[in-house]
Amino acid sequence: METIQYNLPQDRIPEAWYNIQADLPKPLAPPLHPGTLQPIGPDDLAPLFPMALIMQEVSQERDIEIPDPVRQVYAQWRPSPLFRARRLEKALDTPAKIYYKYEGVSPAGSHKPNTAVAQAYYNKMEGTKRLSTETGAGQWGSSLAMACAFFGLECKVYMVRVSYDQKPYRRALMEAFGASVTASPSIETESGRSILAQFPGTNGSLGIAISEAVEVAAKDPNTKYALGSVLNHVLLHQTVIGLETIEQMALAGDEPDVIVGCTGGGSNFAGLVFPYLGQKIKGQSHARVVAVEPAACPSLTKGHFAYDFGDTSHLTPLVKMHTLGSTFIPPGIHAGGLRYHGMAPLVSHVLDLGLVEATTVQQLDAFAAGIQFARAEGIIPAPEANHAVAGAIREALVAKEEGREKTILFNLCGHGHFDMQSYINYQAGLLENYEYPAEEIAMALAGLPAVG
Amino acid sequence: METIQYNLPQDRIPEAWYNIQADLPKPLAPPLHPGTLQPIGPDDLAPLFPMALIMQEVSQERDIEIPDPVRQVYAQWRPSPLFRARRLEKALDTPAKIYYKYEGVSPAGSHKPNTAVAQAYYNKMEGTKRLSTETGAGQWGSSLAMACAFFGLECKVYMVRVSYDQKPYRRALMEAFGASVTASPSIETESGRSILAQFPGTNGSLGIAISEAVEVAAKDPNTKYALGSVLNHVLLHQTVIGLETIEQMALAGDEPDVIVGCTGGGSNFAGLVFPYLGQKIKGQSHARVVAVEPAACPSLTKGHFAYDFGDTSHLTPLVKMHTLGSTFIPPGIHAGGLRYHGMAPLVSHVLDLGLVEATTVQQLDAFAAGIQFARAEGIIPAPEANHAVAGAIREALVAKEEGREKTILFNLCGHGHFDMQSYINYQAGLLENYEYPAEEIAMALAGLPAVG
Numbered sequence: 001m002e003t004i005q006y007n008l009p010q011d012r013i014p015e016a017w018y019n020i021q022a023d024l025p026k027p028l029a030p031p032l033h034p035g036t037l038q039p040i041g042p043d044d045l046a047p048l049f050p051m052a053l054i055m056q057e058v059s060q061e062r063d064i065e066i067p068d069p070v071r072q073v074y075a076q077w078r079p080s081p082l083f084r085a086r087r088l089e090k091a092l093d094t095p096a097k098i099y100y101k102y103e104g105v106s107p108a109g110s111h112k113p114n115t116a117v118a119q120a121y122y123n124k125m126e127g128t129k130r131l132s133t134e135t136g137a138g139q140w141g142s143s144l145a146m147a148c149a150f151f152g153l154e155c156k157v158y159m160v161r162v163s164y165d166q167k168p169y170r171r172a173l174m175e176a177f178g179a180s181v182t183a184s185p186s187i188e189t190e191s192g193r194s195i196l197a198q199f200p201g202t203n204g205s206l207g208i209a210i211s212e213a214v215e216v217a218a219k220d221p222n223t224k225y226a227l228g229s230v231l232n233h234v235l236l237h238q239t240v241i242g243l244e245t246i247e248q249m250a251l252a253g254d255e256p257d258v259i260v261g262c263t264g265g266g267s268n269f270a271g272l273v274f275p276y277l278g279q280k281i282k283g284q285s286h287a288r289v290v291a292v293e294p295a296a297c298p299s300l301t302k303g304h305f306a307y308d309f310g311d312t313s314h315l316t317p318l319v320k321m322h323t324l325g326s327t328f329i330p331p332g333i334h335a336g337g338l339r340y341h342g343m344a345p346l347v348s349h350v351l352d353l354g355l356v357e358a359t360t361v362q363q364l365d366a367f368a369a370g371i372q373f374a375r376a377e378g379i380i381p382a383p384e385a386n387h388a389v390a391g392a393i394r395e396a397l398v399a400k401e402e403g404r405e406k407t408i409l410f411n412l413c414g415h416g417h418f419d420m421q422s423y424i425n426y427q428a429g430l431l432e433n434y435e436y437p438a439e440e441i442a443m444a445l446a447g448l449p450a451v452g
Numbered sequence: 453m454e455t456i457q458y459n460l461p462q463d464r465i466p467e468a469w470y471n472i473q474a475d476l477p478k479p480l481a482p483p484l485h486p487g488t489l490q491p492i493g494p495d496d497l498a499p500l501f502p503m504a505l506i507m508q509e510v511s512q513e514r515d516i517e518i519p520d521p522v523r524q525v526y527a528q529w530r531p532s533p534l535f536r537a538r539r540l541e542k543a544l545d546t547p548a549k550i551y552y553k554y555e556g557v558s559p560a561g562s563h564k565p566n567t568a569v570a571q572a573y574y575n576k577m578e579g580t581k582r583l584s585t586e587t588g589a590g591q592w593g594s595s596l597a598m599a600c601a602f603f604g605l606e607c608k609v610y611m612v613r614v615s616y617d618q619k620p621y622r623r624a625l626m627e628a629f630g631a632s633v634t635a636s637p638s639i640e641t642e643s644g645r646s647i648l649a650q651f652p653g654t655n656g657s658l659g660i661a662i663s664e665a666v667e668v669a670a671k672d673p674n675t676k677y678a679l680g681s682v683l684n685h686v687l688l689h690q691t692v693i694g695l696e697t698i699e700q701m702a703l704a705g706d707e708p709d710v711i712v713g714c715t716g717g718g719s720n721f722a723g724l725v726f727p728y729l730g731q732k733i734k735g736q737s738h739a740r741v742v743a744v745e746p747a748a749c750p751s752l753t754k755g756h757f758a759y760d761f762g763d764t765s766h767l768t769p770l771v772k773m774h775t776l777g778s779t780f781i782p783p784g785i786h787a788g789g790l791r792y793h794g795m796a797p798l799v800s801h802v803l804d805l806g807l808v809e810a811t812t813v814q815q816l817d818a819f820a821a822g823i824q825f826a827r828a829e830g831i832i833p834a835p836e837a838n839h840a841v842a843g844a845i846r847e848a849l850v851a852k853e854e855g856r857e858k859t860i861l862f863n864l865c866g867h868g869h870f871d872m873q874s875y876i877n878y879q880a881g882l883l884e885n886y887e888y889p890a891e892e893i894a895m896a897l898a899g900l901p902a903v904g
């Protein structure tokens with residue numbers, strides 16, 4: 001029997017997260033206060049985050065210990081499996097070997113619980129009673145709702161109106177975990193009421209939902225705010241993915257020539273590749289590292305590397321990142337988790353340093369890849385993950401053309417069980433590709449703040 | 453760190469299924485031909501099933517080798533994890549230890565692929581081009597669709613009309629795997645047309661869908677029929693669950709005092725408990741074994757142990773089983789997989805022999821248990837599996853009352869990702885308990901064939 005699953009026992013869950021900031025040849029540009037445009041300090045963030053997470057945000061330590069209660073929860077699904085996609089290899093008739101790390105085994109169905117659990121834990125330790133957050137597609141909201149249930153925290157989720165209406169099952173999952181879910185914009189917050197007054201009947205956006213969640217956290221000393229991607233501490237928590245994978249690839253007796261992940265805010269990509277980049281910086285890995293983004297929202301391939309706001313309403317600090325402009329509203333692709341105008345500062349930084357490359361995939365190619373993957377491997381990927389699948393298949397077909405063996409590794413960051421409407425639309429021929437929205441992006445970029 | 457996951461490596465996937473027929477103190481009553489009422493032979497079943505499966509149906513061998521290509525596919529998710537439900541134990545404040553075997557890790561989300569893969573394989577080996585089947589809730593249909601994609605078979609699914617309309621996402625999953633899904637009753641078959649002529653606008657039923665699937669298989673030499681539960685060979689394939697669990701409980705250094713499973717057709721229950729019953733028959737296990745069925749469809753606790761038809765239209769052979777009468781239409785509980793008038797002959801037989809006991813759970817208690825489980829363990833169970841969860845919680849609370857330790861083991865046979873509408877309805881207070889439908893069952897039982 002051929003081995004297709006490379007598993008580690010529970011006691012091989014990493015004991016520390018890997019902090020790439022310790023190994024960067026050039027440090028990150030600091031975040032700036034939206035009012036003063038000066039670098040912010042820990043106290044500026046204290047109303048929103050517990051101090052442990054703020055310290056992780058700026059830490060330069062290489063190894064940051066994972067608290068035992070967090071590892072204990074991780075043990076529910078970690079170490080997650082590494083698969084060799086042998087049936088997909090056969091279907092593609094490629095000489096390449098394809099491995100994928102599968103994060104859909106978490107109870108919430110994606111990599112998001114890796115940070116949700118850690119954030120809930122640190123908040124609980126520092127006396128937080130309630131967490132507020134936003135969610136688009138719902139992967140993040142359901143992960144935080146689950147983590148809050150585990151640690152006895154209340155959870156308040158502002159869910160983008162269009163998702164709230166179109167994805168009742170994601171909402172039902174959050175509510176099953178005990179979270180309170182409100183469609184955003186809502187009448188519960190000033191931000192929400194102000195938007196509703198201006199645009200009655202709006203679909204909402206992630207930017208608006210962030211404003212609502214931040215507002216309630218800022219106003220209530222018992223409530224803090226949690227974010228599911230972009231920030232350094234979020235990416236840090238995801239590095240368990242790559243740390244485990246390095247051990248599992250060793251079990252497989254193999255090393256990746258190319259590593260592929262999809263990028264929206266950047267957290268699943270960073271989770272897999274940062275530990276490998278740590279090796280690469282030290283000359284211990286030769287792997288090409290490829291970020292795959294949707295052609296409709298190409299922050300890494302078409303954005304500017306500049307200071308910008310994290311939200312549409314300009315309440316957050318400014319960070320230096322690849323951005324399409326904070327007022328850019330990405331087209332309505334079904335990979336809702338990739339519809340973000342910016343990119344994690346750390347991912348932007350390693351692209352700028354030449355440590356990774358970036359490419360785009362069109363929506364129809366992403367779904368075609370997902371269907372091909374499902375028929376070969378059984379798992380139906382999330383629309384976001386389809387971009388990584390498409391990127392990996394592209395590499396495998398190049399290997400076939402060139403007639404040479406190559407080892408491809410990608411991150412299958414979540415399953416698509418709550419995204420089946422997008423597959424129905426795809427199979428019915430109702431989806432379309434989106435051209436690069438050049439004009440809208442040019443306009444949004446013209447509005448970038450004049451900083452740095 | 454406390455261990456909560458007991459995993460086996462890929463090479464510990466069982467090499468043989470366990471056939472309980474070899475160890476039964478009294479043999480099964482034979483199936484009878486619906487026309488002659490005489491015991492049927494292999495040739496009677498040849499139009500519907502490949503010979504390898506027909507031989508497994510009647511085999512008295514204890515160990516039946518699992519073909520390598522089947523084990524190779526199993527390796528995608530097997531050995532499945534055994535969990536210690538430590539957070540649930542704490543939430544219940546019980547001295548009992550609770551373990552659960554989790555079959556939701558299969559790509560289709562339940563235990564059904566254990567037999568779907570085997571059935572697709574044997575059919576492929578004997579030259580079948582296409583499989584036809586019925587599905588209600590869709591767990592079985594999506595598993596067979598996946599297995600057919602793996603082995604290059606066409607797959608035709610007749611999906612009960614009401615599920616077809618209410619569960620578009622299950623259907624989308626089958627179609628993503630490449631299956632053709634038709635609402636039943638359909639105009640494609642004589643059975644379907646005849647029902648539609650009689651009852652235009654009917655919701656359909658599993659009995660009708662079976663008739664359609666059997667009809668197309670009987671008429672087309674390239675098409676065979678596949679069933680997802682009830683038959684001996686189906687239960688046989690599920691025994692990988694219990695065989696792995698015995699090894700995993702040994703890893704945990706523990707032995708079950710009580711084993712719990714939910715029962716509809718009987719296959720997930722048999723899969724976990726038959727290997728333990730094999731030990732029990734030899735005096736090597738002392739475990740109580742409890743089948744949990746819905747109060748609305750209580751074949752084991754209220755049915756007759758008698759010869760009856762497997763389908764409503766009386767096309768199938770007669771088997772001796774616990775039955776509520778083949779014309780009984782169970783109330784519309786959300787656990788669609790447990791809405792069957794009969795019970796697997798083997799499960800009925802071991803109940804009759806006193807090797808297992810049976811109990812019922814009401815719909816609202818089942819969902820309450822599911823919500824409690826999700827908040828403690830993260831996994832949202834399928835409505836069917838909620839009956840096993842409720843049964844296990846009941847045992848844990850008895851242990852608490854009695855103030856004694858007890859080791860409880862149950863089968864969490866699938867997740868509820870495609871069943872969220874039922875959770876929405878439950879949380880909105882729209883679900884109800886169903887009283888035992890005494891009159892309808894009495895009427896259906898009065899119509900039992902006068903055999904045996």
